[in-house]
Amino acid sequence: MELVEAIILSVLAASTPLLIAATGELVTERSGVLNLGVEGMMIVGAACGFGGAWLTGSILIGALFGIVAGTLMSLVFALMALGLAVNQVATGLALTILGIGLSGLIGAGFVGERITPAAHLHIPGLTDVPLIGRVLFGEDAFVYFSIALIIGVWWFLYRTRAGLILRACGDNHISAHALGYPVLRIRTLAVMFGGACAGLAGAYLPLAYTPFFIPGMTAGRGWIALALVVFASWRPGRLVVGAYLFGAVTILQLHAQGWGVGIPSQFMSALPYLATVIVLVLLSRARTGGSTAPAALGTVFVPDR
């Protein structure tokens, strides 16, 4: 019983940064921009988030530092890929390389330091209910926030006019421009939202997951978040399912090693990517028409004036 509870708790903890980062990237990609720099923005968010919390002793300020750092990183991307119309794939990859280097520099001063991790909710009575108590009512604030965030994004995309305009930019930027929508401004905002989410997801790692910072601690989670957006076929509902599934796989991998299951851990680490490839194949076989990906995804847009 306790083991099951422990596994669920660790799955939630492992899934939350994936969910937050992928939510941001989903909004970015829905606006038609492919930002491959999620890993880079996350790791800078992790370094700055830890630095903020370590200097001030406040988890909240740490999280804000992470958000600001991720947003600043995404602005570098926006300047290159939107302002100067540089190839988005190349810019995104460069952003990741930049982020890994930059985070090592920022974090050099506090490697080995520890902070008190984010507190978990405790509601007397409810939290103590066996099995589900701690899962539902005993998480840290990031977990609840991530769920509120994806619901908010779903509501924004499908229930508001601004969300409709954002999806329109991702479908056909020429039409959106012809109707008078400021495509580049909308995309810049979407990229910034993606950066803020990636920064927060990165900050989650040293603030709640492991209470210290080590260089490279995102360990490929940014790439999993990117795969997750494709896995979810750009839909918020599927993104939640995918995030917990991918989180579960990473935890399963640890437990499988502990139990001495004879599956190589490398194979388990590769599972999320393999699942993404399989989903892509299934999607392209099953679709009857229309495109699942935002039609303008990754294409450069220069308005004529």
Added chain:
Amino acid sequence: MQAHQRMLDPTPDGLHSGESPLLQTVGLTKRYGDFLANDSIDIEIWPKEIHALLGENGAGKSTLVKAIYGLIQPSAGEIRWQGERIALSGPSEARSRGIGMVFQHFSLFDNLTVAENVALGLDGKESFKDMSARLEQVSKTYGLPLDPKREVWQLSVGERQRIEIVRALMQDPKFLILDEPTAVLTPQEADQLFVVLERLKAEGRAILYISHKLEEVKRLCDTATILRGGKKIQTCNPRRETAASLARMMVGGEIREVKAAAGRQTTIPRLVVNDLSLAPDEPHGVRLEHISFELKGGEILGIAGVAGNGQDELFAALSGERLAKDPGTVVIEGIAAGHLSITKRRKLGAAFVPEERLGHGTAPRMKLSENALLTGHAASGMVNRGFIDTAATLDTVDKATETFDVRKAKRDPEAASLSGGNLQKFIVGREILRNPAVLVVSQPTWGVDAGAAAVIRQALLDLATAGAAVLVTSQDLDELAEIADRIAVMFHGRLSEPLATRDATREKLGLLMGGSSLEPKEAAHAAGA
């Protein structure tokens, strides 16, 4: 918003004297670098008027309407709306003042629903539900049926245009701009559109109608302004002009007449298609169903039809970009070629000119000589033991330049630097210089100026006279009537029985393009002709 409404006093019906025009441009100029896209253009549009804007590609029509719609800022000159000088900050301001626009290349979103598309073209001051109700009402009032819940990619071109028109009408515009609205419609669909436009005019609205179909303009429009090379040439009453006089003003000279040689001989069948069926390879594609025809040497077969009815797929199947399972479905020069690659088909004597010039017909950033090599490597002796014979490739460029009057800045420029007409002349020339036995060409004069179009059509006729079999796919019925011996129509992936050109009236072709079949007796008669 309120301020505008106070301004919009109802203009007395049809009275020009003493009133100011609904919209006026004075000395409107748009400069891109050294290039004057619009050079000091004055135009007046009055209520209850259908005003044609005529001109060739590149004459500056689109630039002018983009400036009027607020999409681009003029470099000099002014726009007056109901006598008052205005500076539009963007399309949404134009819309709020009462200017609506229906774009040539629709400004629609394929993966959004009809209602969402309409909502995006409005200013969002009403709820989605109210908007949907009004959409239904407007589409009913004007007889433009639409299903608001369907996604655009599922709709036909005619339905897509309906969305654009309904969207514009929902803003209750005083002035509506239509950019080449009939370019993609069947003759019958165009007639339905004209009924709607006449009704809008009767309601007191003004319409600016961009077209280069002169007969249509003569029939529909009260006034015509002709642009050429960015300048206004004249404003006239199109009903008092002839199509030829309008064309002269557009082109600035006589257009070379295309002449078919008398007594062209048809010889052996050179391209035969037997019961070709092919599933589409992309989600929006069309399935080809049981296509059969026979094309003899010395003959030009025209394929008409609204775009997106399988013409692209047929081209891919003929050129070898897509292979058929059964080799016998495509026979080139008596050899079953359905399974052969594009290079092997070229070696059999076939040549292909696709619709899209840049990206399909040529690699845009490569030089013309390199582009000559890309299609000529198999059968034109440009490769010597694996090495490129640069002299031979340049020679092809020079020959094509000379024979087909290709105008370019230097001897061997990048493909993308040529104008549409000149690049098309080069591509057609490159293939014709190979002396093909079979030429398959798609939309040979699409977006090409009238002078270049005449050169290309003449070249196709000359090639047939020399004994080649030519298959031309075109949406321009006048072009097909001019050069084809027989015309067949594609609809939903099926090809009709070819009609002899003299029997192929616009009405018959229009019916076939809309998916109706001709009377069985008539079809049998046509087949026998």
